[in-house]
Amino acid sequence: MPEHVLVTGGAGYIGAHACKALARAGYVPVCFDNLSTGWEAAVKFGPLERGDLMDAAAIRAALARWKPVAVMHFAALSLVGDSMTDPGRYWRVNVGGALNLIEACLAEGVGRFVFSSTCATYGDQDGVVLDEETPQRPINAYGASKLAIEQMLGNFGASHGLQSVIFRYFNVAGADPEGEVGERHEPETHLIPLMLDAVEGKRAALTVFGSDYATADGTCLRDYVHVTDLAEAHVRGLRWLQDGRGSRVFCLGTGTGYSVREVIDHARVVTNRAVPIVEGARRAGDAAALVCGSARAREELGWAPERGLDAMIRDAWRWSQGRGF
Incomplete structure (x- = not known):
């Protein structure tokens, strides 16, 4: 039987590419998305569960239905400027949604979590190449909300054994070379x-x-990284967890x-x-x-x-x- 992976935000730019990489690696990606910024036409590599991370019951229902071996979490508000003018929305949606997802995973026995974080958690640190040990000092609500989720994963790992791989990266660019999926946002900011x-x-x-x-x-x-390279890293992160290698943070860049x-x-x-x-x-x-x-x-x-x-x-x-x- 093929293994299922629940991919939140799987109808979005990076999430859709991750779904393609998962399918290519032999998994069945189950896209969980409210389609507020994603595209139903981008869901080409597995089933769509239309739902919202603010709806804890919907998350649990999807996890119970598909019994995934892991969750990949991409869904988030991600506009830096918007986060500066409306920080409350970023804390409610990004942090509140992630908390619902983490608690639903624990309730449904899903113990592996791959998280799409950001190097925006580091803030403005010029003249250094950022790595996993660089102090995190976000300067906007987007980066701060992602750092809070990283900290939540650490807390739930310590208390409940949730295993996580966290990826931090900057500007993602490009499109699937085969042309099946690409980048489209409304409004576009990249x-x-x-x-x-x-x-x-x-x-x-x-x-x-x-x-x-x-x-x-x-x-x-x-620092720019190709979306296909990035998606392949997420599959490697999933396998890292399946191999029992424990929680780990990785930076992805050139x-x-x-x-x-x-x-x-x-x-x-x-x-x-x-x-x-x-x-x-x-x-x-x-x-x-x-x-x-x-x-x-x-x-x-x-x-x-x-x-x-x-x-x-x-x-x-x-x-x-x-x-x-």
């Missing part, structure tokens, strides 16, 4: 799809938010940062088109430079990113031109 929309004329220009940061060219610098202007330069080469831009003010909560190492994931999970920035832009460009969902 740099690469916004940039490609500007290239295609779907928006007038890409806004560069801030050009006076303490970086080489004044624009924010970030260790190399690219500024906004450098990403734009790469896009010009990949698409062979101009990228129209306008200069904008800084956004509240944005850190200047965030780069993530992944030495532990390489050494212990055997994971390494295989696809660079050009591949991310190329795959996203292909998806954008044949836009699905």
